[in-house]
Amino acid sequence: MLGERNKILIETIKRLLRRGSYARLQKILSKIHAADLSAVFPSLSAYNQRKLFDLIDDQEKRGIVLSELDEDVILTLIEALSVEDLVRILEYMPSDDGGALIRLLPQEKADAVIERMKKEGAEEVEGLLQYEDDTAGAIMIPDFIALNDEMTAKEVIELLQTQEYKDIEMPFYIYVVDENNRLVGVCSLRQLVVVPPATPLKDFMATDVISVKTDMDQEEVAKIVARYNFLAVPVVDEEQRMVGIVTVDDVIDVFREEATEDILKMAGAGEEFVETKSVLRSTRIRLPWLFASFVGGVIAVFIIAHFEESLKQVSYLAAFIPVIMGMGGNIGIQSSTIVVRGIATGRINIRHLWQVVSKELLIGLILGGIYGLILATLAHIHYNAGIVAISVGAGVASSMAIAALVGSLLPMIFARFEIDPAVATGPFVTTSIDILSVFFYFQLASFFLGF
Amino acid sequence: MLGERNKILIETIKRLLRRGSYARLQKILSKIHAADLSAVFPSLSAYNQRKLFDLIDDQEKRGIVLSELDEDVILTLIEALSVEDLVRILEYMPSDDGGALIRLLPQEKADAVIERMKKEGAEEVEGLLQYEDDTAGAIMIPDFIALNDEMTAKEVIELLQTQEYKDIEMPFYIYVVDENNRLVGVCSLRQLVVVPPATPLKDFMATDVISVKTDMDQEEVAKIVARYNFLAVPVVDEEQRMVGIVTVDDVIDVFREEATEDILKMAGAGEEFVETKSVLRSTRIRLPWLFASFVGGVIAVFIIAHFEESLKQVSYLAAFIPVIMGMGGNIGIQSSTIVVRGIATGRINIRHLWQVVSKELLIGLILGGIYGLILATLAHIHYNAGIVAISVGAGVASSMAIAALVGSLLPMIFARFEIDPAVATGPFVTTSIDILSVFFYFQLASFFLGF
Numbered sequence: 001m002l003g004e005r006n007k008i009l010i011e012t013i014k015r016l017l018r019r020g021s022y023a024r025l026q027k028i029l030s031k032i033h034a035a036d037l038s039a040v041f042p043s044l045s046a047y048n049q050r051k052l053f054d055l056i057d058d059q060e061k062r063g064i065v066l067s068e069l070d071e072d073v074i075l076t077l078i079e080a081l082s083v084e085d086l087v088r089i090l091e092y093m094p095s096d097d098g099g100a101l102i103r104l105l106p107q108e109k110a111d112a113v114i115e116r117m118k119k120e121g122a123e124e125v126e127g128l129l130q131y132e133d134d135t136a137g138a139i140m141i142p143d144f145i146a147l148n149d150e151m152t153a154k155e156v157i158e159l160l161q162t163q164e165y166k167d168i169e170m171p172f173y174i175y176v177v178d179e180n181n182r183l184v185g186v187c188s189l190r191q192l193v194v195v196p197p198a199t200p201l202k203d204f205m206a207t208d209v210i211s212v213k214t215d216m217d218q219e220e221v222a223k224i225v226a227r228y229n230f231l232a233v234p235v236v237d238e239e240q241r242m243v244g245i246v247t248v249d250d251v252i253d254v255f256r257e258e259a260t261e262d263i264l265k266m267a268g269a270g271e272e273f274v275e276t277k278s279v280l281r282s283t284r285i286r287l288p289w290l291f292a293s294f295v296g297g298v299i300a301v302f303i304i305a306h307f308e309e310s311l312k313q314v315s316y317l318a319a320f321i322p323v324i325m326g327m328g329g330n331i332g333i334q335s336s337t338i339v340v341r342g343i344a345t346g347r348i349n350i351r352h353l354w355q356v357v358s359k360e361l362l363i364g365l366i367l368g369g370i371y372g373l374i375l376a377t378l379a380h381i382h383y384n385a386g387i388v389a390i391s392v393g394a395g396v397a398s399s400m401a402i403a404a405l406v407g408s409l410l411p412m413i414f415a416r417f418e419i420d421p422a423v424a425t426g427p428f429v430t431t432s433i434d435i436l437s438v439f440f441y442f443q444l445a446s447f448f449l450g451f
Numbered sequence: 452m453l454g455e456r457n458k459i460l461i462e463t464i465k466r467l468l469r470r471g472s473y474a475r476l477q478k479i480l481s482k483i484h485a486a487d488l489s490a491v492f493p494s495l496s497a498y499n500q501r502k503l504f505d506l507i508d509d510q511e512k513r514g515i516v517l518s519e520l521d522e523d524v525i526l527t528l529i530e531a532l533s534v535e536d537l538v539r540i541l542e543y544m545p546s547d548d549g550g551a552l553i554r555l556l557p558q559e560k561a562d563a564v565i566e567r568m569k570k571e572g573a574e575e576v577e578g579l580l581q582y583e584d585d586t587a588g589a590i591m592i593p594d595f596i597a598l599n600d601e602m603t604a605k606e607v608i609e610l611l612q613t614q615e616y617k618d619i620e621m622p623f624y625i626y627v628v629d630e631n632n633r634l635v636g637v638c639s640l641r642q643l644v645v646v647p648p649a650t651p652l653k654d655f656m657a658t659d660v661i662s663v664k665t666d667m668d669q670e671e672v673a674k675i676v677a678r679y680n681f682l683a684v685p686v687v688d689e690e691q692r693m694v695g696i697v698t699v700d701d702v703i704d705v706f707r708e709e710a711t712e713d714i715l716k717m718a719g720a721g722e723e724f725v726e727t728k729s730v731l732r733s734t735r736i737r738l739p740w741l742f743a744s745f746v747g748g749v750i751a752v753f754i755i756a757h758f759e760e761s762l763k764q765v766s767y768l769a770a771f772i773p774v775i776m777g778m779g780g781n782i783g784i785q786s787s788t789i790v791v792r793g794i795a796t797g798r799i800n801i802r803h804l805w806q807v808v809s810k811e812l813l814i815g816l817i818l819g820g821i822y823g824l825i826l827a828t829l830a831h832i833h834y835n836a837g838i839v840a841i842s843v844g845a846g847v848a849s850s851m852a853i854a855a856l857v858g859s860l861l862p863m864i865f866a867r868f869e870i871d872p873a874v875a876t877g878p879f880v881t882t883s884i885d886i887l888s889v890f891f892y893f894q895l896a897s898f899f900l901g902f
Contacts, residue, residue, distance in 0.1 A: 319755035337715060
């Protein structure tokens with residue numbers, strides 16, 4: 001449904017841009033939800049992206065659209081924007097996305113924007129820039145409500161109705177702080193309307209507040225929000241003073257981002273999404289991982305060369321290299337994927353090393369036995385040579401068993417040493433499986449054929 | 452931090468279980484957050500899982516713990532529970548998780564539980580069982596607030612304070628319905644406290660409510676919630692009558708689940724997480740995908756056998772099979788992973804087929820050129836035979852270019868025909884790359900060597 005709607009919208013906008021019907025386009029733009037509008041941009045050319053963005057009158061909508069776009073589209077758009085435009089738009093952007101936007105600007109322009117915002121009394125954005133990327137501090141928003149514990153429910157509700165508090169993005173919780181701004185309690189907006197109006201906050205607030213530090217990794221923050229089903233989690237500094245909140249909508253973005261990162265890392269295609277980036281950059285990111293597999297392949301050349309005599313006498317041994325490598329490689333990917341994803345989602349406990357690995361090894365032995373038997377039978381029928389059939393069958397079986405072992409063991413070991421296991425799946429697992437498969441195959445063949 | 456905390460908790464609980472210090476354990480259990488407690492279960496043996504669950508006094512906590520656990524742990528626990536226990540626990544479970552739990556029971560026990568609940572006036576759970584797995588209907592909760600548009604803000608707040616409404620899980624929004632229960636508007640809990648108390652709902656409700664149908668796929672629902680940053684989205688039936696809401700915390704679960712599914716499917720390791728399941732079941736799930744790659748390998752045997760004469764004369768041609776297959780396979784995985792994940796996250800538009808594929812092909816040609824040149828140089832140094840060097844270099848280059856082409860083209864085509872592209876990455880891509888790589892390598896070698 002969402003896809004269908006996008007498609008119609010994209011086609012309408014493209015048609016109107018082509019015809020230059022800007023007045024009609026502006027009218028349509030004013031009616032579309034900013035989130036729908038931002039989904040249109042990736043399908044347009046850079047020229048049309050800028051044109052369309054220009055046609056959005058409403059600075060608030062411009063801010064929301066910008067905060068929903070991917071980095072590469074943002075880069076295209078902000079290049080064409082003046083410092084004044086940027087300051088206007090930043091006012092309307094959630095400040096976590098605003099901070100990210102400023103990071104994308106060239107240093108000089110960023111300084112000019114911050115200078116200008118400071119003059120106008122917006123100290124929020126600069127504050128956000130002080131935190132490392134991908135930490136709680138970088139994704140938090142400073143719009144929260146923190147009050148004294150003596151205030152009553154009625155007073156709080158009245159306060160929420162004042163102009164000052166109307167701009168708070170998502171006031172799910174009322175945080176309670178002491179005179180030093182240290183977080184001491186929390187109550188939900190909902191409790192506020194269900195308790196008798198005269199009750200002070202301290203009588204119904206929860207005092208076991210779970211908070212996160214500004215430097216906590218965003219993935220960790222996301223896990224906490226997900227585990228406790230929070231709508232937002234408070235962020236505190238070293239002195240336990242409250243400085244912001246991370247909201248659930250940003251947590252969704254973190255999870256999607258991290259899942260994509262894991263998938264790409266496992267395939268050795270870099271950490272960030274590179275499809276929309278330039279060919280040269282993609283090439284550079286993918287080159288090193290391929291190099292690991294290249295080195296593995298070259299080692300295999302020497303291993304096989306070592307068995308050249310066997311090959312000369314029984315040349316069809318070579319014909320089975322692809323099936324033996326392929327079966328090992330594939331079961332290895334299965335094992336390592338299951339283990340890597342299991343560790344990431346918490347389904348696999350890294351302390352259960354032998355339990356996990358021995359299970360994978362058992363699966364590898366069973367599957368290796370099945371396919372080894374089938375391949376041996378086929379080889380026997382085709383070449384009518386029992387010894388070759390045995391060599392080939394044993395080659396597949398050993399390759400699959402080794403692959404399941406290596407594929408599950410390596411990520412577990414990496415995780416134990418706190419190295420990201422998603423990275424290990426790529427170069428190390430496939431390369432070592434390739435080498436080991438070929439080595440054992442020829443070793444077994446030489447043994448059975450008596451060379 | 453979360454990990455550290457888990458570890459300490461797990462060790463404490465295990466120690467107390469080992470010592471049989473049940474009284475102390477019960478005291479600790481009563482103090483731990485249900486979400487933390489549920490994280491302990493996967494690390495325990497089945498026996499201890501049941502023991503620990505037995506020690507939880509509070510039925511509400513039991514319900515929450517159960518709703519956070521994975522299927523296999525739930526299966527272990529519910530086996531030992533009586534119909535009465537189940538009914539008590541289900542009362543305290545969010546009804547979407549309750550529905551999932553009932554689906555896990557043997558038919559007879561499920562019927563007994565439903566019978567018993569019906570007698571006690573709980574019609575919710577049965578209602579949930581009528582929807583297909585993984586649809587909006589299956590993950591929605593029926594606890595929402597739907598009121599008439601004439602009610603004033605003050606009346607609504609008073610209503611929220613009554614006993615009946617205190618049990619609603621998360622009342623972020625007040626939905627407004629007409630006399631036929633059809634959804635006509637929505638307002639946030641927040642607006643309720645900021646408008647003047649006498650304002651009727653119809654004066655400040657939003658009328659352009661975005662809702663989803665009961666049969667919509669959960670992934671689609673999740674995308675809508677994420678796109679508009681909703682806390683909940685209303686679910687309506689065919690007649691636009693409101694029947695439930697899907698909340699943002701369930702959406703987080705959907706995204707994590709779908710990411711895991713995609714990753715596993717891409718590795719040909721089934722759709723669901725199988726690590727915790729039995730060896731035989733895992734074997735069965737992984738067997739068919741390996742079969743596809745087996746067939747590909749056997750085809751490669753015949754291709755190479757066809758070039759047996761070339762191999763007999765230049766036996767070291769075989770030594771390069773692994774590096775040529777490996778390089779093709781790896782760049783193919785990179786390309787297909789980028790495309791599959793790009794389609795899933797909306798970064799790649801399937802209508803841009805040639806743009807995406809030609810970019811991947813270009814990257815394949817560049818990387819193939821680089822590695823082809825290196826390998827040819829190495830081969831020339833080692834074997835001192837220019838023609839062999841050219842064959843081997845051309846083999847790697849063609850294999851990598853073909854792999855990038857196939858790896859990006861197949862998922863795009865699958866997606867166009869609305870076949871899940873994650874499935875295509877597995878068997879089709881790797882198998883066809885294996886076959887094509889080997890075929891072109893020997894074809895090129897025969898050509899250059901003049902056989």
